Amino acid sequence: MPRDLVSGLFWLAVAIFAAVQGLSLKLGNLNRPGAGFFPFWGGVVLGLLSIVLVVSSRGRDAAGGSRARSESSKPLVVVGALLGYLLLLETLGFVAVTFLFLLLLFRLERLTWAFSVVSAGVGALASYVLFQLWLKTQLPPGPFGF
Amino acid sequence: MDDTLQNLALGFSIALSPAILWYAFVGCVVGTLVGVLPGVGPLAGISLLLPATFGLDATRAIVMLAGIYYGAMYGGSTTSILMRIPGEAASVMTCIDGYAMARKGRAGAALAIAAVGSYVAGTVSVVALMLLAPPLASFALRFGPPEYFALLLLGLFVLAYMSSGSMLKALAMAALGLLLGMIGIDQMTGYFRFAYGVVELGDGIGVVPVAVGLFGLAEILATAGLAVPPQVIKPTLRELLPTRQEWRESAAPIGRGTVLGFLIGIVPGSAHIISSFVSYAVERKLAKRPQEFGQGAVAGVAGPESANNAATSGAFVPMLALGVPSGPIPAVMLAAMMVHGVSPGPLLIKQQPELFWGFIASMYVGNVVLLILNLPLVGVFVNLLRVPYAILYPSVLAFCILGVYAVNGSVVDVWIMLLMGGLGYFLRKLDFETAPIVLGVVLAPMLEMALRQSLAMSDGQYSIFVARPISATLLGVGLILIALGLQPLVTRGLDWRARLALAEKGDEHP
Amino acid sequence: MRLSRVCSLAVLAAVAVASAQEPYPSRPITMVAPFPPGGIADLTARPVAAAMEKVLKNPVGVLNKTGAAGAVGMQFVATSKPDGYTLLLALSSISIIPEADKLFGRPPAFTVDQFAPIALISADPTILVVPADKPWKTAAEFVEDAKRRPGQISYSSSGVYGTLHMAMELLSHAAGIKLRHVPYAGGGPALTAVLGGHVDALASGPAVVLPHIKAGKLRALAGWGDKRVVALPEVPTFKELGFPDAEFYIWAGVFAPKGTPEPVLAKLRDALRAAVNDPDFKGAMEKIETPIVFKQGAEFARFFEADAGRLAEGVRKVGRIETK
Numbered sequence: 001m002p003r004d005l006v007s008g009l010f011w012l013a014v015a016i017f018a019a020v021q022g023l024s025l026k027l028g029n030l031n032r033p034g035a036g037f038f039p040f041w042g043g044v045v046l047g048l049l050s051i052v053l054v055v056s057s058r059g060r061d062a063a064g065g066s067r068a069r070s071e072s073s074k075p076l077v078v079v080g081a082l083l084g085y086l087l088l089l090e091t092l093g094f095v096a097v098t099f100l101f102l103l104l105l106f107r108l109e110r111l112t113w114a115f116s117v118v119s120a121g122v123g124a125l126a127s128y129v130l131f132q133l134w135l136k137t138q139l140p141p142g143p144f145g146f
Numbered sequence: 147m148d149d150t151l152q153n154l155a156l157g158f159s160i161a162l163s164p165a166i167l168w169y170a171f172v173g174c175v176v177g178t179l180v181g182v183l184p185g186v187g188p189l190a191g192i193s194l195l196l197p198a199t200f201g202l203d204a205t206r207a208i209v210m211l212a213g214i215y216y217g218a219m220y221g222g223s224t225t226s227i228l229m230r231i232p233g234e235a236a237s238v239m240t241c242i243d244g245y246a247m248a249r250k251g252r253a254g255a256a257l258a259i260a261a262v263g264s265y266v267a268g269t270v271s272v273v274a275l276m277l278l279a280p281p282l283a284s285f286a287l288r289f290g291p292p293e294y295f296a297l298l299l300l301g302l303f304v305l306a307y308m309s310s311g312s313m314l315k316a317l318a319m320a321a322l323g324l325l326l327g328m329i330g331i332d333q334m335t336g337y338f339r340f341a342y343g344v345v346e347l348g349d350g351i352g353v354v355p356v357a358v359g360l361f362g363l364a365e366i367l368a369t370a371g372l373a374v375p376p377q378v379i380k381p382t383l384r385e386l387l388p389t390r391q392e393w394r395e396s397a398a399p400i401g402r403g404t405v406l407g408f409l410i411g412i413v414p415g416s417a418h419i420i421s422s423f424v425s426y427a428v429e430r431k432l433a434k435r436p437q438e439f440g441q442g443a444v445a446g447v448a449g450p451e452s453a454n455n456a457a458t459s460g461a462f463v464p465m466l467a468l469g470v471p472s473g474p475i476p477a478v479m480l481a482a483m484m485v486h487g488v489s490p491g492p493l494l495i496k497q498q499p500e501l502f503w504g505f506i507a508s509m510y511v512g513n514v515v516l517l518i519l520n521l522p523l524v525g526v527f528v529n530l531l532r533v534p535y536a537i538l539y540p541s542v543l544a545f546c547i548l549g550v551y552a553v554n555g556s557v558v559d560v561w562i563m564l565l566m567g568g569l570g571y572f573l574r575k576l577d578f579e580t581a582p583i584v585l586g587v588v589l590a591p592m593l594e595m596a597l598r599q600s601l602a603m604s605d606g607q608y609s610i611f612v613a614r615p616i617s618a619t620l621l622g623v624g625l626i627l628i629a630l631g632l633q634p635l636v637t638r639g640l641d642w643r644a645r646l647a648l649a650e651k652g653d654e655h656p
Numbered sequence: 657m658r659l660s661r662v663c664s665l666a667v668l669a670a671v672a673v674a675s676a677q678e679p680y681p682s683r684p685i686t687m688v689a690p691f692p693p694g695g696i697a698d699l700t701a702r703p704v705a706a707a708m709e710k711v712l713k714n715p716v717g718v719l720n721k722t723g724a725a726g727a728v729g730m731q732f733v734a735t736s737k738p739d740g741y742t743l744l745l746a747l748s749s750i751s752i753i754p755e756a757d758k759l760f761g762r763p764p765a766f767t768v769d770q771f772a773p774i775a776l777i778s779a780d781p782t783i784l785v786v787p788a789d790k791p792w793k794t795a796a797e798f799v800e801d802a803k804r805r806p807g808q809i810s811y812s813s814s815g816v817y818g819t820l821h822m823a824m825e826l827l828s829h830a831a832g833i834k835l836r837h838v839p840y841a842g843g844g845p846a847l848t849a850v851l852g853g854h855v856d857a858l859a860s861g862p863a864v865v866l867p868h869i870k871a872g873k874l875r876a877l878a879g880w881g882d883k884r885v886v887a888l889p890e891v892p893t894f895k896e897l898g899f900p901d902a903e904f905y906i907w908a909g910v911f912a913p914k915g916t917p918e919p920v921l922a923k924l925r926d927a928l929r930a931a932v933n934d935p936d937f938k939g940a941m942e943k944i945e946t947p948i949v950f951k952q953g954a955e956f957a958r959f960f961e962a963d964a965g966r967l968a969e970g971v972r973k974v975g976r977i978e979t980k
Contacts, residue, residue, distance in 0.1 A: 031606030109536030290854030491867025
């Protein structure tokens, strides 16, 4: 797979998007740059760079795929857990969600149930002490008042 | 000079009084803890803890806030080195070589050098602050938008030395950072850019969520994906301390970083962020073996860490000498002074000598406290790496999320961090470096604002940049740098095969 | 008998429900200051929050939500849950921003009627300051010079369509002059700019510039109020100088999102009335030299409407900032 080709095309799309958005704001001119001036020219620069990237990627397709790829699906699970964390944060409250999140990941790492529950509890408690009691930040509380 | 000594004696008599000493100590401890929390940097720490100082008198409050400020600067390097999570924008550069050192088992050395570098930078720049504050402050005020623009343009040259891979990709990533930095409401016209009705995006995307995502989260995702978990590093006592060679290699970078950071720090605005970027670039340019940068070069830790601490003191120059809110953090501290009935203005030093000199002396004391506090902590922090990764990374993730959320109380910031984490993960696989993105996000909005303000000042005339002596000088220096840098830049821009050949010849940096 | 039993059960249940509803306030209140730390909104919000904290016996934190002359913070509060836990300490710009949105023809970030006014805390006329080394000794000289050189005299502001911008625009219009506007991101940077001589003038609240006037770095030329500023008795008002339309106050008032229950609003009004009479609060406002002007309920609503009308007119006169 020519990785630089794919990424280059992706950046090109991003660049075109930015430039079009920049145009729809006011470009202004060199002496009075408007709101769209920097986004437009930033998009143009990124576009040019990605074209160079796409063109120069053609010669080294072979080199592209040489990397070893022994991957597990763990990053995906972790990202999923993070998403869940975010979605539940403002409904369940941060202490409960932190506990569930830690429990899930500890279990994913095949730690024992007992160990996982205790560690997740300690982590959640630590987050409460640090952010609520000490820093007095306004993390979302849950239905139980914490 | 006699006056200064007398005043300093007055200052120390205040700073060493048990009550003040206690608040300096508390400030340092609290600051260190805040700094260690991922995503919570000095500004967030000070803002969160400001109300706690309202009950104190002015001197105690200021001493404690200053302690939190530089305590957080010290602490910010810890997570950068151990886990590649920048606590604040200023320690982004420390992530690169500091973390690389930790991976090679030199975490203790990196932490110790960061602490000592910060101490030297902090102490030297307090001396400079004490002796030079009034003249330097009036000089600093001459930095208006054109000078700021010229300074930031200089900062852009950093890009050339920041990446060790393909120049083309580094530039593309900087351009991407620029576009990300454009998100939000345009301060000059009131237009909304790339915000699509998301309220919180109106204020732009913060550097901290971007950096924590691109560096820290991406690193964790990549490591969690490894079939074999990373080996637990078990450092021996000897490995905690820097070797003699590491000390030798850090001495000059610490000195240069101090001077550079202090000078950039006195400029009003948020430019102090770039001091660590510039320092990194300078060290890499001057290094005998620049190829080590990115692989755990000790100078890449010593320089930027010293620079960001010196910039901290530098930022106090216009604040104390003129009562000018010279940046977001000095502005909070000025507010704290006003709340205590101290009117911060050009007459502060004359009218409130106890406050000013007590503050100066407490900064000496604070730096000593931080050094004493941080060196033993090196051992504690390094032992964190003994914790099995399976336990370490979920906890770190949870604290990243909570820290980033807590700063603005906004879930949007956490989304940004998550998206940036995903982006960073894929970029690693595609051999893109992420540091230039952060540079773009930091520099582009400031650069744009300064350019447009300058043109508003001059009614669209570019001559303003050469008509003003400071900006003309800075631009001149920039031109010289371009001339000097052009040749290696050209060779670095070549195809990878040519670069490889050059690297083999060992003369990539003539 | 049985009926009364049922009745008493029902009463019990109702009591249980009522007590399950938390008494207000039972958790920290956030007061949003939509400008950066060190600015006027921030310096007012902090003592207000501290005094309220004492009255309510409940933490009140100040949150600086900054951006685009305050629009970000105000929109944040406008869309917050109307439960009394998110309050806004707004400056005059609260009525400018929806007007500016209208001007650009975009969906408004918020509208004024998304807020329930609680109380006015302070009202301070802006004053015109110039660096001490600039030639103008009086406001008349300044206006005359601006007439001679239209668009050549520059001023800094806290942001486009922000309060400090509007004050200058009202003056420009009243005096028939044209000035050059250089927006900054907040009052602090705008002050730094005029102190550094990068712009020629600034309209600012007296408190922020007073130490610099005393130190001889800045010169006050005139004020926008209908009376002279107490701390600067020798500085005339624009009204005295024959520009009655140049009237502008930086006022600070507390708002809640519309829909906040009346009992909560009443509690907040009471808390604020007690707060402004708190000796510590008075001391704090004295220290930042800002006069306390307390209005609540209908009185505040009237004041707010009159001011909003003046500013809406001002925004329309400025028009859209286009880059030609």
